[in-house]
Amino acid sequence: MGKSKTTKFKRPQFNAVGLPVSVTKDEDCEEDHGDENCPADELLEKLQSPNADMREFACASISRVVQQSQTIPGFLQRDAVRRLGPMLLDSSVAVRETATGALRNLSACGGQEVCEEMVKEDVMTPLTALLRECCSGFEIAAVPMKDQRSPVENVANEAVNLLWNLCESNTQALSIFNKSGLLDVVVQCLEKYPHNVELAISAAHCLHTVTEDNPELLCSINTTVLGALENVLLSTQDCMAYTLLRALAAGTLWNMKSSLPASHQAQLLNTVVATLSKCLDIDAGTLIPKLRHAEEDRLLNTASIPGVENETSRDINVDEMEEDEEAPNPKRNGKAAKIDNDISDLLPRGREELREAMALLTAQQTSLEIIVNMCCSDxxxxxxxxxxxxxxxxxxxxxxxxxxxxxxxxxxCLSAEVHGALISHHIPEKVLKKTEFPRPEAIDACHQNFSWKPLIKRLGRVQSRALTCLHSILSTMxxxxxxxxxxxxxxxxxxxxxxxxxxxxxxxxxxxxxxxxxxxxxxxxxxxxxxxxxxxxxxxxxxxxxxxxxxxxxxxxxxxxxxxxxxxxxxxxxxxxxxxxxxxxxxxxxxxxxxxxxxxxxxxxxxxxxxxxxxxxxxxxxxxxxxxxxxxxxxxxxxxxxxxxxxxxxxxxxxxxxxxxxxxxxxxxxxxxxxxx
CATH class of the missing domain: 1.25.10 (Leucine-rich Repeat Variant)
Structure with missing residues (x-):
């Protein structure tokens, strides 16, 4: 009944801390416990404590409790957003970080309606001020030692993720982003990629979101913004975190293409497609077993060192992190929005191999979605x-x-330039390759460890995105x-x-x-x-x-x-x-x-x-x-x-x-x- 229209991907709604939108199991949510056991009153009261440690404890506790979605109404009814907002500018850096994390979790676990309520409660005002202060603090903060993170950058990472969630879910937040000059602030966070790739990835995710279908923002794109993104594309680090960072930068530049001079667009297009092509070249089915074995070897070596905790004793309880995929929700335009989940933020710092695997799968999923959008641009x-x-x-x-x-x-209709770039970089063949079922070796490696099990669904999602991408390519070539x-x-x-x-x-x-x-x-x-x-x-x-x-x-x-x-x-x-x-x-x-x-x-x-x-x-x-x-x-x-x-x-x-x-x-x-x- 008409042609099969291709699906243009909007960014899936990532949970800020990587938890599913409803982290509790279904049976837990069916029973309404009311306010009898709600900890909101006590925790919100502690926010007023003169003791910074007590305020930090309260924020951290709220951050954890709101991951159970049935507790969120109790906090909202008690003006949690209005009471947490000032904590973003608290005199204690630790309080700022935990308060921002609490709002970040609230926005992620509460979904679109909660994000809209947060914007109504004017959370964007302290958030904007916090981000500006963080970026000012970048210049005066001491250069962190290797494997150490600047406290200011930790706060900025939470703040950028909160901003990302709000702008994804609420048009007013996006409008404030456009008018408040937050683009330059997020770009400053992106520029931290040489020593803080986690912050840079958060900024890149945010930029990828706010630049899509946002002509008002594109008018303010300048050479500083373009230069920062191009520097990321030219980075040469081999790890998968940088592969993800480059894929997000490529997607952001594609979103900005209409604001670029015509003479620059051909070069940009070729660079973007080349970046996506390199990402798809990586065989996750081969890499994941290698990373899993590398983790095992490292943990065995660590266990033999006296006084060092073995990370296997701290494995994440993935029963609560297993993705609870919701059926696609039909939209007015016939496209579908899906809930997506990411557990990478919950991983202990020592789980570098698992983080690498997560980053690769996210990068490949993102790359395939960008190609779909390229095919749908006309x-x-x-x-x-x-x-x-x-x-x-x-x-x-x-x-x-x-x-x-x-x-x-x-x-x-597909423009000749896009068509030529996709063909010259062998995108159709690479996409077809990604449609295959994940290698049994990779599935087995993930099954062997609790913390790696969520990657199985990630592998399946990459396959599904590749199939959707193949559909777009077949419809346009x-x-x-x-x-x-x-x-x-x-x-x-x-x-x-x-x-x-x-x-x-x-x-x-x-x-x-x-x-x-x-x-x-x-x-x-x-x-x-x-x-x-x-x-x-x-x-x-x-x-x-x-x-x-x-x-x-x-x-x-x-x-x-x-x-x-x-x-x-x-x-x-x-x-x-x-x-x-x-x-x-x-x-x-x-x-x-x-x-x-x-x-x-x-x-x-x-x-x-x-x-x-x-x-x-x-x-x-x-x-x-x-x-x-x-x-x-x-x-x-x-x-x-x-x-x-x-x-x-x-x-x-x-x-x-x-x-x-x-x-x-x-x-x-x-x-x-x-x-x-």
Whole structure:
């Protein structure tokens, strides 16, 4: 039902301390404990203590308690934000750090609504003042010794992360960022990368967020900002933290491209893509086992030194840090926002190998998301959907019943410069490589240690992002750019093995959404070149069955589209009536029984394509009684649009559904003529 639009990634909402948004287990959250055991009163009272140690203790305790999301309302009801705000400018540096950390955790664990409340309580005023004081303190602070961190920089790191969360979740915070000159302050934090890469990464994350779709800020970009980002890209340190830092800088520069002189854009584009390409070159499946073994060796050596604590005795309880992925939340524009989680801030300083592994996976996920955004930068607007989905019957050709919709199947527009840079740096091949399942060696290495287990989901997320990225690339490039027919057939075999290689199709919704999107784009491209399909009817049915149990609408839509593409190809061949019959029955079932109108419409649209022409399709249509089935379905479909459509679906979706409704009537007329032959 129209082209499969590529997904443009917004930055996932990282929890400030790396915890899931709801760190408590589901069963803990189901019971409402009320205020009976709420520690808010006592802890907030201690903030007024004249003793700095007591104030620090209170802030640190609040920071820990609000990680349990059910405690947050109790703190908000007692004006925690207003009472913590002045602590950001406390005379004690330690209090400043813990108070900022408490607000950082509150913003992360409370989500968007809490961030909005914090901005209403004017937390941006003391936060802005704190960041300015921190940057002034950079110049006068003594240069820290190796492996030591400046207290001022520790405070700045907490503050930048709080700023990042607020700007991600609240437009007013972003507006204050733009007007308060905070860009220069965050850039100063970025420039600390030679000796404090943790602070620089926090600043880079923040810059990557605030520069996306923010034309007001881009007007203030100057040579100092660009120079700092370019210096980061030119850094030569090998560790994975710097790989992540460079990827974030590349993404920020891409966001800023419109503010650069035209003469500088080509060079910038090549540098950005080269940075992302190098990041994707690293094989996490090989590196993670090496890092895990290096950690084991180091801990064994440390354990033999008297008086030194063995870090294995301090392993993190990952039962509370396991990611609690939420189903994608549909947005008005049809894109989805996902919750993402990061545990790196919880890792003890000594867990350097684990930090390296986390940094690499975050860098590769970020790089893939940037490439998706690059492919979507020239994406047609939603208005184009409305224009192309007009219900004016005069736009529909007499024979091509779905011309008004199928025109949307054309590839998206990709500028020649972006296209050339992606091809010259072999991005399609590298992305395809990343779509493979993680190496068993890496999975085994992560399973062997409590603290490393969260990396397993990180590995899966990189794979899912690669699949989404592949979908974007397939939607924006032609066959020749992708290496020709042989390359497409290889890609089809790889994707088919991901879906059908195991005894049963994976049920993870994020993976299913990504792999079905990629497979749909690839099969559409293969069909356009009349290349033989690689999926059997039996495999199609298993995919359709797996998708039918998925709550994510886009997964079901993709599965239906794959059925339609394959069925259309079968209709061009001889002796395929039985296979077409299987496809047709499946599509009729979905068109009549799926609970979502968009899925119903996609199934009808697929039926139009499969049974539009050909002797094999005619025989199959008679066998499955397609004409009476569609006649029975027609009034039901029209009634559902009238009853459910206006309040539940977007104007763009309704326009496409209206088009399907018209095509259904015309297709029934076509089938009636076929029967009379």
């Amino acid at each position: 994406d047609p607007s939603d208005d184009e959907w409305e224009e192309s989905s007009s219900s004016d019957e005069s736009e529909l050709g007499p024979d091509g019943l779905c011309d008004g919709v199928s025109s949307l199947m054309s590839p998206l 032609d066959v020749e750019s992708l290496g020709g027919i042989a390359a497409l057939q290889e890609a089809a075999q790889r994707l088919s093995s991901l879906v059908f290689g195991a005894p049963e199709i994976p049920k993870d919704a994020e993976f299913l959404e990504a792999v079905t999107s990629a497979l749909r784009s690839l099969l559409q491209m293969i069909a356009s070149k009349n290349i033989p399909q690689c999926i059997t009817p039996q495999q199609l049915m298993s995919l359709s069955e797996a998708a039918s149990h998925c709550d994510v609408v886009s997964v079901r839509v993709n599965a239906v589209a794959i059925l339609g593409i394959t069925g259309s190809m079968l209709a061009r061949e001889k002796g395929t009536a039985d296979s077409i019959k299987i496809v047709g029955n499946a599509l009729l079932q979905i068109a009549s029984k799926d609970g979502d109108l968009v899925v119903n419409g996609e199934a009808l649209d697929a039926l139009f394509d499969v049974f539009a022409d050909g002797n094999e399709a005619e025989m199959a249509a008679k066998n499955i009684q397609l004409l009476p089935a569609l006649k029975a379905l027609q009034p039901v479909f029209k009634a559902k649009i009238r009853k459910e459509g206006r309040g539940k679906y977007t104007p763009q979706q309704l326009c496409v559904l209206d088009n399907v409704k018209i095509n259904l009537r015309r297709f029934i007329s076509y089938l009636e003529k076929v029967v009379k032959k």
